[in-house]
Amino acid sequence: MADAPARLVVDRDACAGHGMCYGIAPSLVEPDEQGDPVVLVDPISPAQSADAETAVSVCPERALSLVSASPPFDPEGSSR
């Protein structure tokens, strides 16, 4: 992804809680009490984009994605 601001988003319906995302990018994603991923950084900085792309790529459920940070984030969306 280019240097445009981006956000990591978890599709909670698709997520199976494998933990591979927060295992490989602990500075960006951490598990909650149930082991579900919580995105820690919003938006992702350009310096973090490679780690974010790696986290997206290791998710076997394709539940993690990088989306444009504009238009403004929808607080009713699937990331928190």
Ligand code: SF4
């Ligand atoms: S790797 Fe994918 S399926 Fe596993 S916890 Fe992360 S987002 Fe969920």
